[in-house]
Amino acid sequence: MRNNTFPVHWLRRSAFVFAMLVVFGAWIPVADAGTTPTLGGGGTVATGSAGGSESQGVSSQLEKCDESLGTVALVEDQAAPWYHQLSEYKLGSTVPVLRIMIQQSNCFVVVERGRAMQNMMQERQLTQSGEIRQGSNFEKGQMVAADYTMSPNITFSQKGTSGVGGALGGFFGGVGRAVGMVAGGIKANESSTTLLLIDNRSGVQLAAAEGSAKNFDFSLFGGGAGGGMFGGAGGYSNTPEGKVLIAAFMDSYNKLVQATRNYKAQTVKGGLGTGGRLGVQGGSTPASKELPNK
Numbered sequence: 001m002r003n004n005t006f007p008v009h010w011l012r013r014s015a016f017v018f019a020m021l022v023v024f025g026a027w028i029p030v031a032d033a034g035t036t037p038t039l040g041g042g043g044t045v046a047t048g049s050a051g052g053s054e055s056q057g058v059s060s061q062l063e064k065c066d067e068s069l070g071t072v073a074l075v076e077d078q079a080a081p082w083y084h085q086l087s088e089y090k091l092g093s094t095v096p097v098l099r100i101m102i103q104q105s106n107c108f109v110v111v112e113r114g115r116a117m118q119n120m121m122q123e124r125q126l127t128q129s130g131e132i133r134q135g136s137n138f139e140k141g142q143m144v145a146a147d148y149t150m151s152p153n154i155t156f157s158q159k160g161t162s163g164v165g166g167a168l169g170g171f172f173g174g175v176g177r178a179v180g181m182v183a184g185g186i187k188a189n190e191s192s193t194t195l196l197l198i199d200n201r202s203g204v205q206l207a208a209a210e211g212s213a214k215n216f217d218f219s220l221f222g223g224g225a226g227g228g229m230f231g232g233a234g235g236y237s238n239t240p241e242g243k244v245l246i247a248a249f250m251d252s253y254n255k256l257v258q259a260t261r262n263y264k265a266q267t268v269k270g271g272l273g274t275g276g277r278l279g280v281q282g283g284s285t286p287a288s289k290e291l292p293n294k
Contacts, residue, residue, distance in 0.1 A: 046059060046062070046097050046100055046101050046104075046246050046250060047059055048100075048104060049100075049104075050100060050103035050104045053068075053106050055103070055104040055106075058104045059250070061250065061254070062101060062104060062105055062250060062253075062254065063105055063107070063253070063254040063257040063258065064104075064105050064106060064107070065105060065106050065107035065257065065261075066106075067106075068106055068107060068108055068109050069107055069108055069260055070108060070109070070147035070148055071108065071109045071110075071111045071144055071145065071146050071147045071148070072102065072108040072109070072110060072111070072146060072147065072148045072149065072150050072197075073110070073111050073112075073113035073146035073148070073149050073150070073200075074095045074098055074099060074102075074110070074113070074114070074149075074150050074151075074152070075113065075149050075150070075151050076093060076094060076095050076151070076152060077151065077153070080153070082153065082154040082155075083154075085154075086154075089241040089242060089245075091241070091242050091245070094152050094154075094245070094249060095114065095152075097246055097249070098150070098152060098249060098253070101249070101250060101253055102150075102253070105253070105257060107257050107260070108148070108150075109144075111144050111145075111146045113146060120143075123138055124138055145200075146200055147199070147200060147201075148197055148198060148199060148200060148206065149197075149198045149200055150195060150196065150197055150198075151195070151196045151198065152193065152194070152195055152249065152252075153193065153194045153195075153196070154191065154192075154193050154245065154248075155192045155193060155194055155210070156190070156191065156192040189214065189215050189216070189241055189244045190212070190213070190214045190244070191212065191213050191214075191241075191244045191245045191247075191248040192210065192211070192212045192248060193210070193211050193212070193245070193248040193249050193251075193252045194208065194209065194210050194211075194252060195208070195209050195211075195249070195252040195253060195256050196208050197256060197260070202272070204266075204272065206260070206263070207256050207259045207260050207263065208256070208259075209252045209253070209254075209255035209256035209258075209259055210252060210255070211248045211249065211250070211251030211252030211253070211254070211255055212248050212251060213244045213245075213247035213248040213250075213251055214244065215243065215244050215247075269286075269287075270286040270287070274286060275287055275288065279291050281293070
């Protein structure tokens with residue numbers, strides 16, 4: 001008598017292939033589990049190098065400028081809650097990767113105002129003490145002023161926010177439960193960041209930009225299959241949160257560059273910082289004096 005029951009291993013294999021088709025529209029090899037971030041909702045990681053105005057291996061998604069707009073220093077608020085949360089993802093300062101992106105873009109010239117500034121001042125102190133040999137040219141008046149300050153901020157960062165396999169099991173029955181185990185291991189990593197650009201001479205905020213990025217991280221069968229061929233398989237094993245944060249900052253930076261290209265200075269009647277246009281009756285500002293005293 002012929003046995004019409006399909007082998008269990010065939011059902012499992014078919015369920016896996018079907019899951020890949022349902023979730024991604026095509027089969028994805030186990031070794032390539034997960035997706036690469038894209039800017040603005042799925043991003044990229046800053047790569048390459050820069051030397052002066054020249055750069056190599058730069059992301060095609062990074063905005064670039066034919067001429068620089070001025071010098072900029074980066075300042076990170078290390079007392080902010082988001083900065084301390086970076087340690088949860090085993091991530092450090094955001095400044096190094098931002099400095100790479102800025103120099104690669106050639107939109108601003110980066111000047112040092114971080115910890116390396118201590119070494120710069122140390123060399124000057126050694127010069128003043130007479131310990132530095134003649135001809136070293138560490139003289140006064142050589143440091144370049146920072147025209148602008150750029151300040152990064154992480155406004156939202158969330159790991160594993162949305163599994164996508166929940167309802168598949170009930171809809172497709174027994175095979176669907178296997179599909180759901182695969183899709184249930186798929187999680188989204190999302191991040192939103194801002195960059196602020198401040199004029200150092202006036203203290204006026206010149207530009208602000210928000211960026212975002214999203215990628216997917218998954219473990220086959222949601223990590224619930226135990227051992228075997230698929231049980232230990234994982235997607236991004238090396239900080240997908242870091243990749244998506246860098247992508248979000250690149251998105252922020254691109255938008256800030258676009259904003260500065262179309263920059264038009266804000267103006268206030270009577271001049272900035274002279275009291276503004278919201279007058280108070282009896283006040284001494286120009287706008288207040290324009291109001292009737294009665």
